[in-house]
Amino acid sequence: xxxxxxxxxxxxxxxxxxxxxxxxxxxxxxxxxxxxxxxxxxxxxxxxxxxxxxxxxxxxxxxxxxxxxxxxxxxxxxxxxxxxxxxxxxxxxxxxxxxxxxxxxxxxxxxxxxxxxxxxxxxxxxxxxxxxxxxxxxxxxxxxxxxxxxxxxxxxxxxxxxxxxxxxxxxxxxxxxxxxxxxxxxxxxxxxxxxxxxxxxxxxxxxxxxxxxxxxxxxxxxxxxxxxxxxxxxxxxxxxxxxxxxxxxxxxxxxxxxxxxxxxxxxxxxxxxxxxxxxxxxxxxxxxxxxxxxxxxxxxxxxxxxxxxxxxxx
Amino acid sequence: xxxxxxxxxxxxxxxxxxxxxxxxxxxxxxxxxxxxxxxxxxxxxxxxxxxxxxxxxxxxxxxxxxxxxxxxxxxxxxxxxxxxxxxxxxxxxxxxxxxxxxxxxxxxxxxxxxxxxxxxxxxxxxxxxxxxxxxxxxxxxxxxxxxxxxxxxxxxxxxxxxxxxxxxxxxxxxxxxxxxxxxxxxxxxxxxxxxxxxxxxxxxxxxxxxxxxxxxxxxxxxxxxxxxxxxxxxxxxxxxxxxxxxxxxxxxxxxxxxxxxxxxxxxxxxxxxxxxxxxxxxxxxxxxxxxxxxxxxxxxxxxxxxxxxxxxxx
Amino acid sequence: xxxxxxxxxxxxxxxxxxxxxxxxxxxxxxxxxxxxxxxxxxxxxxxxxxxxxxxxxxxxxxxxxxxxxxxxxxxxxxxxxxxxxxxxxxxxxxxxxxxxxxxxxxxxxxxxxxxxxxxxxxxxxxxxxxxxxxxxxxxxxxxxxxxxxxxxxxxxxxxxxxxxxxxxxxxxxxxxxxxxxxxxxxxxxxxxxxxxxxxxxxxxxxxxxxxxxxxxxxxxxxxxxxxxxxxxxxxxxxxxxxxxxxxxxxxxxxxxxxxxxxxxxxxxxxxxxxxxxxxxxxxxxxxxxxxxxxxxxxxxxxxxxxxxxxxxxx
Numbered sequence: 001x002x003x004x005x006x007x008x009x010x011x012x013x014x015x016x017x018x019x020x021x022x023x024x025x026x027x028x029x030x031x032x033x034x035x036x037x038x039x040x041x042x043x044x045x046x047x048x049x050x051x052x053x054x055x056x057x058x059x060x061x062x063x064x065x066x067x068x069x070x071x072x073x074x075x076x077x078x079x080x081x082x083x084x085x086x087x088x089x090x091x092x093x094x095x096x097x098x099x100x101x102x103x104x105x106x107x108x109x110x111x112x113x114x115x116x117x118x119x120x121x122x123x124x125x126x127x128x129x130x131x132x133x134x135x136x137x138x139x140x141x142x143x144x145x146x147x148x149x150x151x152x153x154x155x156x157x158x159x160x161x162x163x164x165x166x167x168x169x170x171x172x173x174x175x176x177x178x179x180x181x182x183x184x185x186x187x188x189x190x191x192x193x194x195x196x197x198x199x200x201x202x203x204x205x206x207x208x209x210x211x212x213x214x215x216x217x218x219x220x221x222x223x224x225x226x227x228x229x230x231x232x233x234x235x236x237x238x239x240x241x242x243x244x245x246x247x248x249x250x251x252x253x254x255x256x257x258x259x260x261x262x263x264x265x266x267x268x269x270x271x272x273x274x275x276x277x278x279x280x281x282x283x284x285x286x287x288x289x290x291x292x293x294x295x296x297x298x299x300x301x302x303x304x305x306x307x308x309x310x311x312x313x314x
Numbered sequence: 315x316x317x318x319x320x321x322x323x324x325x326x327x328x329x330x331x332x333x334x335x336x337x338x339x340x341x342x343x344x345x346x347x348x349x350x351x352x353x354x355x356x357x358x359x360x361x362x363x364x365x366x367x368x369x370x371x372x373x374x375x376x377x378x379x380x381x382x383x384x385x386x387x388x389x390x391x392x393x394x395x396x397x398x399x400x401x402x403x404x405x406x407x408x409x410x411x412x413x414x415x416x417x418x419x420x421x422x423x424x425x426x427x428x429x430x431x432x433x434x435x436x437x438x439x440x441x442x443x444x445x446x447x448x449x450x451x452x453x454x455x456x457x458x459x460x461x462x463x464x465x466x467x468x469x470x471x472x473x474x475x476x477x478x479x480x481x482x483x484x485x486x487x488x489x490x491x492x493x494x495x496x497x498x499x500x501x502x503x504x505x506x507x508x509x510x511x512x513x514x515x516x517x518x519x520x521x522x523x524x525x526x527x528x529x530x531x532x533x534x535x536x537x538x539x540x541x542x543x544x545x546x547x548x549x550x551x552x553x554x555x556x557x558x559x560x561x562x563x564x565x566x567x568x569x570x571x572x573x574x575x576x577x578x579x580x581x582x583x584x585x586x587x588x589x590x591x592x593x594x595x596x597x598x599x600x601x602x603x604x605x606x607x608x609x610x611x612x613x614x615x616x617x618x619x620x621x622x623x624x625x626x627x628x
Numbered sequence: 629x630x631x632x633x634x635x636x637x638x639x640x641x642x643x644x645x646x647x648x649x650x651x652x653x654x655x656x657x658x659x660x661x662x663x664x665x666x667x668x669x670x671x672x673x674x675x676x677x678x679x680x681x682x683x684x685x686x687x688x689x690x691x692x693x694x695x696x697x698x699x700x701x702x703x704x705x706x707x708x709x710x711x712x713x714x715x716x717x718x719x720x721x722x723x724x725x726x727x728x729x730x731x732x733x734x735x736x737x738x739x740x741x742x743x744x745x746x747x748x749x750x751x752x753x754x755x756x757x758x759x760x761x762x763x764x765x766x767x768x769x770x771x772x773x774x775x776x777x778x779x780x781x782x783x784x785x786x787x788x789x790x791x792x793x794x795x796x797x798x799x800x801x802x803x804x805x806x807x808x809x810x811x812x813x814x815x816x817x818x819x820x821x822x823x824x825x826x827x828x829x830x831x832x833x834x835x836x837x838x839x840x841x842x843x844x845x846x847x848x849x850x851x852x853x854x855x856x857x858x859x860x861x862x863x864x865x866x867x868x869x870x871x872x873x874x875x876x877x878x879x880x881x882x883x884x885x886x887x888x889x890x891x892x893x894x895x896x897x898x899x900x901x902x903x904x905x906x907x908x909x910x911x912x913x914x915x916x917x918x919x920x921x922x923x924x925x926x927x928x929x930x931x932x933x934x935x936x937x938x939x940x941x942x
Contacts, residue, residue, distance in 0.1 A: 149855030227463030541777030
């Protein structure tokens with residue numbers, strides 16, 4: 001491998017990191033990786049950061065092995081599902097050889113599953129977003145409950161959801177923390193500092209996208225508080241990460257720029273909060289996390305009608 | 315707004331009411347609303363009737379705001395999902411500002427979701443039926459369990475279904491009551507009188523549709539009793555409303571008129587009863603009602619094969 | 629009916645038996661039926677074998693009544709879902725008139741559901757495989773829990789899955805037994821002798837398919853043991869039957885013959901084991917068996933990308 005090949009390989013990988021938030025920009029991807037390493041160390045779970053790197057590389061290799069070069073690889077579209085798989089596995093599963101083996105296998109599957117899903121979806125004008133990551137991770141987390149080879153250490157126990165009382169610190173510094181965690185949780189990182197780094201990473205490539213991400217986390221926070229959702233989830237940013245992705249997708253990536261379109265994106269952001277709450281309840285009896293399913297689902301729902309006012313001229 | 319506009323707006327709304335049972339007829343729609351008001355007052359839940367009106371108006375407004383005029387609006391296809399959303403929310407959720415806010419939001423979403431789903435389904439020769447209502451209502455009912463802003467007052471608790479003993483009053487007057495409630499439950503109304511009004515409403519527009527509705531409720535009742543289904547559900551018409559809709563859809567709306575086609579509709583009606591029982595069991599651990607999902611699912615299943623003997627010549 | 633008609637009817641039925649493992653060969657079908665009768669009697673459940681025959685006949689009759697002759701009937705594509713329905717109902721439900729009535733109804737529905745699903749799937753280059761059987765059986769098993777007319781005698785109770793300790797006899801004769809049961813469980817038969825007969829049945833039509841079936845059961849066994857899956861399920865071949873079907877589908881039916889394609893089939897077989905474990909966990913709270921859903925799901929996932937190296941030239 002000569003130096004030009006090496007450089008293009010690194011660009012492909014960094015783009016894969018950036019594409020988690022739809023940014024095809026190596027600097028964005030590099031900042032995202034910095035944020036992941038910073039946040040993972042802050043939470044004393046460095047294995048999450050290494051998982052991210054290994055997932056990113058495995059998924060990209062799977063693309064190189066099966067797809068044609070001129071395909072979506074260099075834009076980073078092979079890696080973004082894999083990096084998310086790599087963040088989730090060490091977060092919820094114990095640190096065994098079985099966890100690392102399935103992390104690699106699942107990351108590779110995510111690239112092939114993306115191609116499979118896009119084949120079905122693209123004729124409808126939508127794509128699979130991060131759903132390959134979501135579906136495959138659910139499968140392996142469920143399997144881990146019944147296979148001692150990789151065990152669900154910190155995965156919540158399956159239970160019929162009980163009640164909670166609503167009490168939340170709503171001082172300004174607390175709210176800012178929740179708001180930033182809403183952004184950092186896109187990578188399953190629970191750290192306001194990492195959230196700041198991710199926001200900076202987006203801004204490097206697109207100020208518009210960064211504004212939508214920031215606004216989405218704030219709107220989602222307001223809706224979750226107004227409707228008195230689970231305060232523990234609010235405080236950890238768990239009502240923010242899906243709306244952040246919906247915001248970037250509907251405000252920056254897939255729609256044209258005009259007032260009606262902005263209102264449409266806003267509506268989608270609000271809807272995502274309710275879909276997030278519903279998904280949490282739906283998965284509670286299975287002990288599964290919602291991951292980014294609420295973002296995928298809501299974005300498909302708001303893109304499919306194809307109303308003229310938001311469809312991009314191409 | 316001049317008087318001609320007003321008149322056409324009212325027609326649009328009444329058609330939206332009628333379209334719940336596939337009848338594009340203002341008089342039918344008006345009778346349905348009468349039945350809803352009568353039944354809701356009989357059950358001492360007038361908020362259900364007001365919810366129906368607000369849901370109908372919100373969903374229709376959502377259509378006016380986003381769709382083109384010549385689209386399905388005037389036929390009432392914007393409103394029928396919304397009126398059902400409006401019946402369900404006050405039935406299961408407590409009477410708070412959060413309930414009314416989400417009722418309006420969910421009704422508007424139902425119009426957009428209908429367009430989204432139809433985009434996917436119409437190339438297959440089917441349409442979304444009342445599934446936008448079903449899916450969105452499930453989402454908001456699930457969310458209500460984990461958001462104190464709107465709380466599930468009368469929603470059944472999530473539970474692993476326990477056993478029951480089969481004992482049912484099968485005298486003729488009791489059976490007639492179950493049969494009429496099977497029709498009234500289409501709008502979540504538990505009242506034989508309302509069932510009679512709904513049946514009259516259908517007959518105003520189409521005697522054939524009314525016959526199919528009446529026959530479907532009777533057949534479903536017979537199958538449910540023969541297979542000794544949950545007697546509490548039978549007595550409240552909960553095995554009837556989905557087959558009633560399947561009956562109208564398969565016997566009157568989507569298929570041609572001949573003997574084989576009538577047998578096909580009959581088969582679909584019987585299948586709906588089992589799908590209803592299965593859906594009840596599937597949703598019990600989540601504490602969710604089946605709504606009209608069994609009707610949608612079975613109707614899709616029986617339309618998709620596209621056999622020549624039932625496909626309408628157009 | 630003259631003797632030529634009779635002969636072609638019997639061929640149609642036997643092909644329906646053979647098509648469960650993708651073999652359009654009357655001798656294969658006859659051997660499969662022998663294996664079913666042998667295994668059912670060994671397990672003292674002869675009603676399973678009679679159920680298989682009745683399901684096969686009902687499903688084929690449903691095809692004759694609704695489809696055109698030149699359609700997939702003679703190849704046995706009407707019967708294979710029905711024979712599986714017929715194996716499952718007497719295995720899990722008690723021996724009542726309601727069980728036999730729904731067995732016949734569900735078998736007939738399986739033929740129509742196959743046509744319905746294929747209409748949707750065929751434009752994507754996939755088909756419904758055994759999913760009509762899976763979906764309908766789930767519906768009727770769920771319904772049986774809430775209808776006393778046919779009751780779930782030996783269906784596992786719905787429960788939130790508890791833990792188990794991993795201990796498994798891994799002597800060579802034990803492993804051979806698990807491996808053969810992995811093949812026999814395709815028809816829900818728990819018998820190594822029946823597994824041998826089924827393997828012989830496949831070999832009669834295609835040695836390649838037999839090798840893939842044998843290899844798939846072995847690979848699945850190895851993966852399940854390496855990841856320490858539920859030992860009770862391993863010992864009864866319940867991690868084998870889905871990979872066996874995936875192996876035949878990906879190694880013999882739907883892909884071209886070359887090294888890369890064989891590696892792809894191997895990957896699919898391994899993935900099926902994890903999907904099987906996940907499906908078991910997903911369905912545990914509902915008390916439903918996974919049936920062949922893991923095979924259907926994984927095969928779709930690996931066929932959909934349509935990579936050039938495995939797509940059959942036609």
